[in-house]
Every structure is written in C-alpha cells, then in structure tokens.
Amino acid sequence: MNYYPNFEEKVRIVRQALGHPLTLSEKILYSHLFDWDAGERWNGATGDWQGCGSVVRPLHRLADYGDFRPDRVALQDATGQMALLQFMNAGKEKVCTPASVHCDHLICASDGADNDLFAAREANMEVYDFLSSASSRYGIDFWQPGAGIIHQIVLENYAFPGGMMVGTDSHTPNAGGLSMLAIGVGGADAVDVLTGMPWELLMPRIIGVELTGSLSGWASPKDVILKLAGMLTVKGGTNSILEYFGPGVGTISCTGRATICNMGAEVGATSSIFPFDGNSAKYLSATGRQDVAETASAYADDLRADPEVVRAPSRYFDEVLHINLSQMEPYVNGPFTPDAACPVSDMKRRIQENGFPDRIEVSLVGSCTNSSYGDLSRAASVAETALKAGLKPKASLVINPGSEMIRATAERDGILDTFRRAGATIMANACGPCIGQWRRKVTDNAAKNSIVTTFNRNFAKRADGNPNTNAFLVSPEMAIALAFAGSLSFNPLADSFDGFRFPEPQGNDFPEGGFIGHGSGRIFPKPGSPEPLISPESERLQKLKPFEKWDGKDFISLPLLIKVKGKCTTDHISMAGPWLKYRGHLEHISENLLIGATDAFTGKSGPVAPLARKLHSSVVVAEDNYGEGSSREHAAMEPRFLGVKAIIAKSFARIHETNLKKQGVLALTFSCPSDYEKVRHGDKFDILCSGLTAGTPVKVVLHHEDGTSEEIETKHSYNSVQIGWFKAGSALNSLKENE
Ligand code: SF4
Numbered sequence: 001m002n003y004y005p006n007f008e009e010k011v012r013i014v015r016q017a018l019g020h021p022l023t024l025s026e027k028i029l030y031s032h033l034f035d036w037d038a039g040e041r042w043n044g045a046t047g048d049w050q051g052c053g054s055v056v057r058p059l060h061r062l063a064d065y066g067d068f069r070p071d072r073v074a075l076q077d078a079t080g081q082m083a084l085l086q087f088m089n090a091g092k093e094k095v096c097t098p099a100s101v102h103c104d105h106l107i108c109a110s111d112g113a114d115n116d117l118f119a120a121r122e123a124n125m126e127v128y129d130f131l132s133s134a135s136s137r138y139g140i141d142f143w144q145p146g147a148g149i150i151h152q153i154v155l156e157n158y159a160f161p162g163g164m165m166v167g168t169d170s171h172t173p174n175a176g177g178l179s180m181l182a183i184g185v186g187g188a189d190a191v192d193v194l195t196g197m198p199w200e201l202l203m204p205r206i207i208g209v210e211l212t213g214s215l216s217g218w219a220s221p222k223d224v225i226l227k228l229a230g231m232l233t234v235k236g237g238t239n240s241i242l243e244y245f246g247p248g249v250g251t252i253s254c255t256g257r258a259t260i261c262n263m264g265a266e267v268g269a270t271s272s273i274f275p276f277d278g279n280s281a282k283y284l285s286a287t288g289r290q291d292v293a294e295t296a297s298a299y300a301d302d303l304r305a306d307p308e309v310v311r312a313p314s315r316y317f318d319e320v321l322h323i324n325l326s327q328m329e330p331y332v333n334g335p336f337t338p339d340a341a342c343p344v345s346d347m348k349r350r351i352q353e354n355g356f357p358d359r360i361e362v363s364l365v366g367s368c369t370n371s372s373y374g375d376l377s378r379a380a381s382v383a384e385t386a387l388k389a390g391l392k393p394k395a396s397l398v399i400n401p402g403s404e405m406i407r408a409t410a411e412r413d414g415i416l417d418t419f420r421r422a423g424a425t426i427m428a429n430a431c432g433p434c435i436g437q438w439r440r441k442v443t444d445n446a447a448k449n450s451i452v453t454t455f456n457r458n459f460a461k462r463a464d465g466n467p468n469t470n471a472f473l474v475s476p477e478m479a480i481a482l483a484f485a486g487s488l489s490f491n492p493l494a495d496s497f498d499g500f501r502f503p504e505p506q507g508n509d510f511p512e513g514g515f516i517g518h519g520s521g522r523i524f525p526k527p528g529s530p531e532p533l534i535s536p537e538s539e540r541l542q543k544l545k546p547f548e549k550w551d552g553k554d555f556i557s558l559p560l561l562i563k564v565k566g567k568c569t570t571d572h573i574s575m576a577g578p579w580l581k582y583r584g585h586l587e588h589i590s591e592n593l594l595i596g597a598t599d600a601f602t603g604k605s606g607p608v609a610p611l612a613r614k615l616h617s618s619v620v621v622a623e624d625n626y627g628e629g630s631s632r633e634h635a636a637m638e639p640r641f642l643g644v645k646a647i648i649a650k651s652f653a654r655i656h657e658t659n660l661k662k663q664g665v666l667a668l669t670f671s672c673p674s675d676y677e678k679v680r681h682g683d684k685f686d687i688l689c690s691g692l693t694a695g696t697p698v699k700v701v702l703h704h705e706d707g708t709s710e711e712i713e714t715k716h717s718y719n720s721v722q723i724g725w726f727k728a729g730s731a732l733n734s735l736k737e738n739e
Contacts, residue, residue, distance in 0.1 A: 003163075004162070004298065005299075007027075008299050010030070010036065014031065014056050020316070021307075022309065024179070024245075024303065025241045025273060027162070027303075029066065029181065029203070030056055032068045032069055032181075035055040036069070059203035061203050062202065065200050065203070066201055068200070068201055069198065069199070070164045070183075072098050072099065072158055073099040074150055074165065075099065075100070075101045075102070075167070077101065077106050078576075079632055082633060083633075085584060086188060087191050089546070089736075090732065090736065091739075092138070092196075096193075098141075099140045099141070100154070100157075101131050101132075101143065104148065104149045104430045106123075107437060108123075109398065109428070109432030109439065110438075113426055113428040113429070116430075120430075123581070124581070127541065129532075130532050133529065134532045139525045140525055141524060142525070143522055144521040145428070147429065147520060147522065148403030148405070149402050149403065151175070154167070154172075155175055155177060156403060159175035159177075159180040161180065161292075161303045162299075162302070162303050164182070165181075166182070166189060166190055168186065168187050168633075169630070170184040172184040173265060173269065173270075175258070176271060176274060177254055178254055178276075178280055178283065179274060179303055183201070184630075187633045188659065189659075201270075202654075202717075204270045207237065207317060207319045208313045208316075209245070209323065210246035210320060210322045211224070211245070211246045212322065213247075214326060215252065215326075216326070218478070219329055219330060221252055221260050222475035222476070223475055225262075225263040225266070226263075226473060228267065229266050229339040230339055230340075233339045234267060234268060234338065234628060235625055236268065237267035237268045238268035238625075239270060240319075242264045243305065243317070245304070248324075250278070251325060253279055253283070254279050254283035256372075257274040260274075261273065263338070268628065270654065275304030276296055276303035281293040281296065282510070286514065287518060330344045330478050331343055332344055332347050333458070336458060337459070337567075345491060345493070347488065359450065359487065360450050360485075361450065362396045362398060363452050363479045363482060364453040365398070365480065366400030366401055366427075366455075367434040367456065368456075371454075373509065373515070376476065377506075378507030380414075380419060380480075381477075382484075382492075383419060386481075393422050393423060393484045394485065395451075395452075398424065399416070399419050399424050405518045413513070433463045433464065434456075435576050437576075437577070445466050447468060448468045450469075450488050451472070454476045457629070458472065459571055461571070461575075539588065540582065541585055542584065542585040546730065546733050547641075547663065547664050549733065550664065550726060550729060552690060552727070555646065555685065556686050558684060558686075562594055562597060562599055563599065563601065563679050564597045564600065564620065565600035567623075568627070569629035570628070571630070572595075573593070574635040579592045583632075586634075587641070590642050591609045593639060593642055595609075597622075600621075612644065616643045617643045619648065620646075623676060624649070624673075626656065628653035628656070633659045635656060640663040640664055645666060646685070646687050647667055648668045648669070648685075649667075649668075649669055649670070651673075661725055666687065667718075668714035668716050671714060678702060679702060681705070688701070693723070694718060698716060
C-alpha cells in the first residue's frame, strides 16, 4: 500500500508551502488537491513529489474554492439512482474512482426483517436490477438489500485514515470516526468524482472541538453530539469541519466517534473528523483490515493534528469548543429539530413547560448513527436487567441493525434474543423509520404522541409521516430505559419505576468471539457487463434529458411560484416517505415539489407542482437555511424540471446551494434579509443576471400587482466555474461541452 508514504510526503510539502503547523483537516484536504496527480510527479527513486510545491497554494477559508480528488464515492439506493442516471449521460466506460452502491433506503419497516426484505425485493425489483446492472457495468461494488446501511458498511469496509470520500447522503461524515474526511454531496457532485473531474469545495472553516475527561455511567458518544447540537444549533457548523482533539478522544471507541461525526450533519457541518489512534487501529483489525491498521500506525503522526495545533488550538482553528466528557449526562433532543438539546435531568421541567406528551409510544434503536456492536450491547444490558426484574417495556421496541455483520454477531451473542424477549421487532439492516420507511401501526393519526429514537434527525413527519409525532433523539441505552419506563420524563440516573432502578449500562465495543458476517451481501462488478436497460414505460426510472441552456438574457417578469415561510428542509422541498420510490423518475417525483413547504400568504402547505407547470417559468422565495437536511439533489432537479429559474432566500444550506448551482437554478440571497418582507402575493420578478460575474450582486425588480415596483439587491456565491454550469444549463452539460 503506497498511500501513506505519498501522504506523508504531501503533508510535508503542504506544511512547508503554508508555513505553519497543520490541523488534520488541512492535511487531508491539501493532500487531495486535484493537481497533485495531474502529472507523474511522484519520483519513486528519489521519493519526492517533484515540482509540486506549486500545486499547494493557501486556500483561504470561506473565500477560496479548491479542486479535490476524493478517493472514494458511496451511493445509496435512493440518491444513487439519479447519480447513476447522470453518470450514464456522461458517456464514460467505467467509473474513475472506486465506488459502492448500497440498497438501504427503500426497505419499508413493517413486520420484521424477513417479510420486509421479501416485500422490498418485490416492490423495488426494477430499481435494484438497474442499480446492480449499472454497478456491474461501470465497475462499482453493489451491496444487496439487507446487507446494511451505507455509512455502517463504509465504516466496516472502505473507510481508511487520511482518506477523503464523498457520498450521496448527508451522513457520509460518519467515516470521520475512522479519520477519513467524508463529505455528503448531491448526486451531481458524486458524478464529478465518478467521472474523474475535479470536485470543487469552498474551503471550509475548521472548528476545533477539544474533548477532555472521559465518559462514564449513562453518558455515551451520542450525548456528546446531542450536547454539541445544542451548543452550535442547526446552522452553527455550516461550511465548517468539526475536528476533534484532546485527551478525551482516546476514551471514545471508533464507532462512538463515528456516531459523533455522523451527526455533525445536524449542525450543518461539511464534515467531522477524529484523529487516528490505537482505537482506530483496533477497529480496522477487528474488521479484517490489519494491513491498513499497521501501515496507518506507522504514519500516525500525520494522521492527527500537529502538536503545535493541539498546544495552541485557538491559533489554528477558527473557533474552539470544549467539552468535558466527565461532566456529560444523557441528552434528550427534540422534538422537530435535533438542536433542541436538553440534559435528561431537565426534561421534566421542559415537558411541563411545553406540553409534550409524556407517554412514549415507540422506541426505535439502530440506524447508521447508533447500531454498532458497542451500542447494541450496552442497550441490551439495560434491557436484560429490567427483564430479569420481571419487567416488560411500556413502549413498543423496534431495532434496525446497521449491517449484516452487526446483526449476525449480535444474533450469535444473544443480544437480539434479549431484545426479542423484550418484545422488540427486529427490522432489516436498513434505514426504515429513519427515512419515513415505516408502516407504523397507529389507530389515531391526529393524536399528539411521543417517540424516542437513536437516529440522527427528528424533523416533523420524518419517521412516520405524521406531523403529530414528537420525536426525541437519545442514545441506545436511554432508548431502552425510556421504553421500559414508558415515560419521556424518566431519568434513569435518578428515578425508579415499578420499584425498579436501572444499574448503569455495560457493554463491549468488540465481540469476544470476533465479528461474523463481514462483507455479506457484497457483489463485485463484472467486467464486460451490458448497459443497463430502462423501459420507457417504467414508473420508477426515466432516462434523463439534458436541461436547456441559459439564453444569456435577464429573466424578465417571472411570476412568483411560492413564498416559503419558515423552515424549509429538503424534506419539505422533496418529501421522502411514499415519494422515495420515484427517486429515479424525475417527472414523477417532481409532483412532490415543495409539497411540505409553508406558503407565507396562506400559512398552508400543499401541492405546488400544478401551478409550476401552469406558469412554465417562475421564482421561489424563502427564508433562512433553505434546503437544510439531506443532500438529495432531487430538491434541486425538481424545481429546474418544472421551470423554476431562480430561488431567492435569506440563506441556503451548503449542499443544497451547490445542488441548485449544479442543476442550473440561479441561487440568490437577499443582500438585506428584511427584503424578504417586500415580496408580495402575485409579484413578478425581473432578475438582471445577464452580466453574472463572480462576487457581483444581482439586481432584482419586484413588480407588485398594484402596479408599483421596488428594486432590491441580491448576492450569489458563484465562482467562474459555477457560472459556466449556469450558462450551460447544468454542471453535466458543462462537463460534456468541455470534454
Ligand atoms: S440517516 Fe437514516 S436514512 Fe440516512 S443513511 Fe442513516 S439510517 Fe439511512
């Protein structure tokens, strides 16, 4: 493996070129600049990157874009369909970067793993066939339905310290637990990497998170990120990498670190990363990668921040946060937003003040966030003590293991048996309720109700499509304790119920007998496989037609499609749940455009697509952090497909803004956010963008129905390459034009 000697040498050159000690994030980012490999500059005889000093120029954080060459791409079955459809349009024989496809999002949790997998294969056969044949044809590893959830599979099989990857899923940063800089992107960005094009990223800020002390008792890695979500809020990590360091790091297992990195997405972070150490090496060895563990260990100094950075973090990080792990207590975050953080000791007060339903109806354990062996064994220890005391959970219990390796090992070791004795339904190794794929059995949908989950997101309707469900995020051990107590206000550290007091959870990060089932469900590509077929009659898949080029003129008299009020996540723009099945069919899925968004004039939400079709061309206006949440590019392709020319928001979530740019939708922000209030019902917009250039504001004239008009100024973050995408009609059009 010659990766690490190259990495070490690149880091040396970067340190010299920048003239200061490096954070781990900088080491990985700069060593993945696209130009390193532009020529054969590595001289094996001298062991030097000849003449490569010029490749490295300082990229100013939040100001400069860099072109990067990630080592790997991961695609899930919902977003992967559109990514592969786009890749097919690029006319390449084979992917230029190692990649994997994971069938995890389309499996509906209902009756348990066996039945649900059977039903999923029946319902999604056409999509699975397409993904598997496209994977085989283009050189991609394919993971069958039931093999596991994308991020867990990546951690177990592909993530490696010092590497860089992109994934078409917001929680791709999970691999940061194994010191890989992993970033969630839209399908269009993934296509850039798959086609060997430079992948562009605004150089992020780097927030240092110093961990001291050590976790004990009920406190878990999940609580670290739940607390941090409260500190940073859903926007606090925007355009930033969260880099963890400090003596507390070594007290957290590799999978616990992955949980923390996974949920960095909830504060909007570009990525999150932990340094490499003995815990990382132990996990690599336990998952069959002894060779990587040994080689990485030899270069460990380059797989963590330089000592000067650790000694004086405020000099090298843009912001430094401190968390003392010894003072952590469990957190209960929610409902409706992951940053509504509350220490368990304060929950009684919060429930009383807000009137949350105290009775917990369902407790959901698992997902890509919290389904490691350590998570499940600690959760099972909590269940076991209650079962031994003759208790049964008062809430229903649902378990979603993260991978077949975890499921098979947990089955062998009696962990799943413990959950079954507690009445749990063991679902498939898949996303299920985490992405609205849950056939929840309730009699009254209108009643407010509470559920607890170990997942990472709790936006309204995300788990079961019901706006009356209050979902609270907790650790696995808390989820089990709360399920037995049946009460959201229960604090296992202080309270008893039915005369029973929980002892502290116990668990093992690694099974004594080693993992079994590693790699189950993986299918390797076969060279010479035929082109995947897509029926023109298909309900689920549709070949893409390139979007039309911009005519270079100002947009004149564009009608307002919708003025969105309040939070508008990608779930609101392109709802999941029942719509997931149309992720490969742009025309069909476009019917859900903005169906969950609140209209500022009516206060209601509902179908927007019919009006968009009627108007042909239109504008969307929105408030802050428009497009936060998952990375789905459908949320950008749908408005483009239905004629939305521009979206003017107070601010955008990073991934979504890039996705809009990739699809050729003009993404503008109000220079003065209060100008949002000037937009009236029935407005027409002149957007004077014919001279669009980097860094220059764009004038917009609002024509009101009463005949008056107002001029406002908008800003944009397009650089010259992105302006090229806009001109060509999309990034893919631009790629083809330039080939
Ligand atoms: S966050 Fe949920 S939906 Fe996304 S990959 Fe993880 S389990 Fe699946």
